[in-house]
Amino acid sequence: MTFASLTPDQIQSLHDEQLAAYRTLQDAGLKLDLTRGKPSPEQLDLSLELLSMPGDEYKDAKGTDTRNYGGLNGLPELRAIFSEIMQVPVDQVVAGDNASLAMMHDTLVFSLLRGTPDSPRPWAEEDEVTFICPVPGYDRHFALTQQYGVKMVPVELHDDGPDMVAVRELAAEPSVKGMWLVPTYGNPSGAVVSEAVAAELAALETAAPDFRIFWDNAYAVHHLTDERTKTADIVGLCAASGHPNRAIVYASTSKITFAGSGVCFLGSSEENVEWYLTNLGKRTIGPDKINQLRHARYLGDVEGVHKLMEAHRAIIAPKFEAVLEILRDRLGSHDIATWSEPKGGYFVSLDVADGTASRVVELCREAGIAMTPAGASFPYGDDPRDRNIRIAPTFPSIDELRTAIDGLATCVLLAAAEQHLTS
Known part of the structure; x- marks a missing residue:
């Protein structure tokens, strides 16, 4: 009753x-x-084999000694696996250390301090910076933008993606520089952004020329049924709509192998990747390539994932x-x-x-x-x-x-x- x-x-x-x-x-x-x-x-026990890898075979496919410095964009063989999952050309994928949240943090901070390739000025020099936040959403996304004083405006997240009427209205404001989105199996609702909504986001008219979609594809392969839900190709859609730099895709192996010792990935346009690596190169000489090598060998290919x-x-x-x-x-x-x-x-x-x-x-x-x-x-x-x-x-x-x-x-x-x- x-x-x-x-x-x-x-x-x-x-x-x-x-x-x-x-x-x-x-x-x-x-x-x-x-x-x-x-x-x-x-x-976690499923990936225990990683603990015994790579052994004394520490050179990558090109003969690079993974124990040494360098390789800012990560190992090509591992990027090739996740390039297919992320639907981004391998040369436009960066493999990092263990947390995609760190890549999101760096992207936001680089944008605030230096601006994006499309920014008239660093975001921090704007009177206000606003992000669209589909809800319910991921609490760590919101904590990150709040940490740096970015204003957050919620919009309702439907089963096929964010409320596009509200998104269009907000995007008409010059202060709106970006939005958070988990496109496949959203956290926590499980919503999946449809191809139609993704295309609309890619073609969206925005007042800010440097509007960015932080496309956190954390659960791209985390299926609970026989159906392998396909994520929309947001980078390709943005390029086709004349906004090649709009989307930045993030992914990781955090819930594939070891949650605390995985590998994270960023994928976007060639210009965005060059911008990201230029800024990243001041912070680090390179990622943990040994961890990347063992992941590449353990996973093997996309079907291995x-x-x-x-x-x-x-x-x-x-x-x-x-x-x-x-x-x-x-x-x-x-x-x-x-x-x-x-x-x-x-x-x-x-x-x-x-x-x-x-x-x-x-x-x-x-x-x-x-x-x-x-x-x-x-x-x-x-x-x-x-x-x-x-x-x-x-x-x-x-x-x-x-x-x-x-x-x-x-x-x-x-x-x-x-x-x-x-x-």
Whole structure:
């Protein structure tokens, strides 16, 4: 029965029932963590072979000694693998160290301090710099732009991409210099930017000549079903629309091999890549080429990546199924929550009754279930409806996950009942 159909006495009865379940939950002494999208130890074990590589075969395909300095743009054989995944010509791909977030940071800081190839002046010399932020979105994107004083304006993220009416309106403002976007299996909603929306973004009329799309393709190969969802070729679309420098694509092996010891990638136009490397060359002499070499040999080719990701899927897909099963069973009949059913990526996005997400997260915390803070998927941590909660199912064991999600459902029902009884 939905909450709307319940009498006050029935809601009180439901409240009392959930409160009793909640107190049992508290007494269990749980210490469960669903805060971050981390690979589980079983997933990390899939790539243990990397620890014994490259051995004494430390030269790359061209005979370069990877132990030495140099090679600012990374090993060609590894760039060739991810060039295909990123849909960017290999000469326009840079392979770096372990975190694509570091590449995003550098791109933003270089733009602020020196401007892009299309900038009339460094961004920091503008009166204001604004980024479009589709929501719900990735909290670390928002933390990065907030760190450097970039104004963030949220727009709704639909199943096929950002609200383009809102994007077009914002892009008409000269201060709007860019936007964040996770195009495939968005964090946390699982949304996939359609070819049509990507083409519209590529052709978008912008007041700023140096408008940039930070296209964070973190989950390009992270499928949860047999379908290999294809990401739109944003670099090619931008070039065809007369805006070759607009898109900068980021990717990494962070949730493919070792989360803390992978390789990151940047791909864009020739001019943007030259600009990036020129600035990067003042910060470093080159990346960890030994790590790149072992990744190139371990992965082999694109199909090697897909084969490894099938092994990841076998571990995590049942966890996502468990989350969805419990949410349907516990919350489906009450009409107080909705949730995404992603075909890939690392998260489930849960929308609870308006005004209760913060209370749900608080109840979870007091019961020993750590969740990402309510509002984290919005700029400045401000969810105006206080309803969105990000669920990260991958790290716990499936038994721990079931306990946590069942506890989360109890907290959702209890918070909703509290709200109805006090309104």
